[in-house]
Amino acid sequence: MLRAGVRPDDRTFPFALTAAAAAAGDDARKGREIHGSVIKVGFFYDVFVGNTLLTFYGTLGDLLAAKQVFDEMLHRERDQVSYNTLIVGYSENPLCSEALDLFLDMRSVGIEYDVVSIVGALSACGNLSALKQGKEIHCLSMRKLFDTHLFVANSLIDLYTKCGRIALGKKIFDRISNKDVASWNAMILGYGMQGELEAAINLFDLMKDEGLEYDHVSYIAVLSACSHAGLVERGKRYFDQMLAQNIRPTQMHYACMVDLLGRAGLMTEAAELVRSMPFEADSNVWGALLGACRIHGNIELAQLAAEHLFKLKPGHCGYYILLSNMYAEVGRWNEADKVRALMKSRKVKKNPGCSWVQIGNKLRAFLVGEGSQGSELELCYDELVKGERMSSAYLSWPQT
DNA sequence: TGTGGTTTCC
Numbered sequence: 001m002l003r004a005g006v007r008p009d010d011r012t013f014p015f016a017l018t019a020a021a022a023a024a025g026d027d028a029r030k031g032r033e034i035h036g037s038v039i040k041v042g043f044f045y046d047v048f049v050g051n052t053l054l055t056f057y058g059t060l061g062d063l064l065a066a067k068q069v070f071d072e073m074l075h076r077e078r079d080q081v082s083y084n085t086l087i088v089g090y091s092e093n094p095l096c097s098e099a100l101d102l103f104l105d106m107r108s109v110g111i112e113y114d115v116v117s118i119v120g121a122l123s124a125c126g127n128l129s130a131l132k133q134g135k136e137i138h139c140l141s142m143r144k145l146f147d148t149h150l151f152v153a154n155s156l157i158d159l160y161t162k163c164g165r166i167a168l169g170k171k172i173f174d175r176i177s178n179k180d181v182a183s184w185n186a187m188i189l190g191y192g193m194q195g196e197l198e199a200a201i202n203l204f205d206l207m208k209d210e211g212l213e214y215d216h217v218s219y220i221a222v223l224s225a226c227s228h229a230g231l232v233e234r235g236k237r238y239f240d241q242m243l244a245q246n247i248r249p250t251q252m253h254y255a256c257m258v259d260l261l262g263r264a265g266l267m268t269e270a271a272e273l274v275r276s277m278p279f280e281a282d283s284n285v286w287g288a289l290l291g292a293c294r295i296h297g298n299i300e301l302a303q304l305a306a307e308h309l310f311k312l313k314p315g316h317c318g319y320y321i322l323l324s325n326m327y328a329e330v331g332r333w334n335e336a337d338k339v340r341a342l343m344k345s346r347k348v349k350k351n352p353g354c355s356w357v358q359i360g361n362k363l364r365a366f367l368v369g370e371g372s373q374g375s376e377l378e379l380c381y382d383e384l385v386k387g388e389r390m391s392s393a394y395l396s397w398p399q400t
Numbered sequence: 401t402g403t404g405g406t407t408t409c410c
Contacts, residue, residue, distance in 0.1 A: 258409090
């Protein structure tokens with residue numbers, strides 16, 4: 001169009017940017033070039049153009065660029081969709097505190113919440129395990145009569161199961177009259193995550209009896225449950241069933257299968273599966289293999305997995321630590337030191353691990369990392385969970 | 401002729 005000398009108009013860019021967002025995984029440059037044209041041609045202040053730019057950068061995972069576009073949009077043009085797009089972009093990436101901040105800002109500038117805002121905010125709460133804030137948003141959605149909306153209900157299942165409230169999640173699940181595949185997936189994943197593996201697998205089987213078709217997420221849910229339950233043969237059967245259903249396995253499915261085999265000690269089979277994959281394994285797959293090597297003390301295979309991981313995720317501290325610890329455990333100190341040196345040369349920092357325990361209105365962090373055994377840090381709850389500001393009169397959880 | 405939504409390994 002540009003080469004033909006035809007000038008794009010305000011409708012051209014949303015189409016082009018939607019396509020660029022869909023192609024973002026393969027080629028991000030196109031979308032950035034289109035962003036350049038938007039500025040050149042002068043359609044930046046069209047709210048649709050701005051919103052599709054937000055979608056493009058959100059899909060790409062470049063939330064800094066998305067925030068910059070958002071900030072440069074004029075206040076009176078920024079609309080409900082602009083806020084929702086950025087909230088969802090943050091919660092997917094996952095910058096969940098930022099998502100909740102924006103959710104609060106939205107109302108303070110006078111833009112109403114709709115189901116999309118609520119769904120994005122609930123998802124952010126789930127990822128943060130922010131039960132209190134999640135309940136407040138649940139309450140808000142009840143007042144707005146959104147709580148029976150399917151997507152909202154599904155997000156609530158996700159929220160409560162991620163926060164350990166399985167029974168509450170199940171209650172919401174049972175009350176949905178028009179359950180879709182995401183409702184079932186959220187509940188199966190919830191059971192799996194909380195260690196109720198039999199319940200997860202039973203629900204997966206029940207789903208078919210209820211006449212629903214599995215999708216690729218259903219299989220991730222059931223495969224990870226089988227993996228944790230040590231049900232190797234059953235997991236293999238589900239994997240074959242997925243292939244028979246013409247669902248193409250993704251990296252995540254292979255990661256689940258490698259985890260299933262590796263955890264059970266079938267290291268050769270796990271490594272063979274990685275080799276036979278129809279595409280290059282990503283860090284999830286190699287990470288699952290490395291984890292299995294750690295459990296079963298297979299240093300040779302761990303070296304291979306780590307080699308790939310150091311290339312794929314050079315800044316990820318966990319992989320260096322894991323391999324170094326494996327060497328140390330068997331007294332191969334020189335090699336352990338080499339891995340630590342490699343880590344240092346790449347300026348990869350290890351943050352000490354800690355456990356968070358909420359006591360009253362305080363959040364206590366127990367540092368359990370090396371050299372800090374037993375030390376304890378006390379912080380104000382709202383220093384850490386920015387969503388605390390939601391506890392105002394109009395957003396309180398009913399006591400009934 | 402245009403924009404936003406739930407569920408995904410370790």
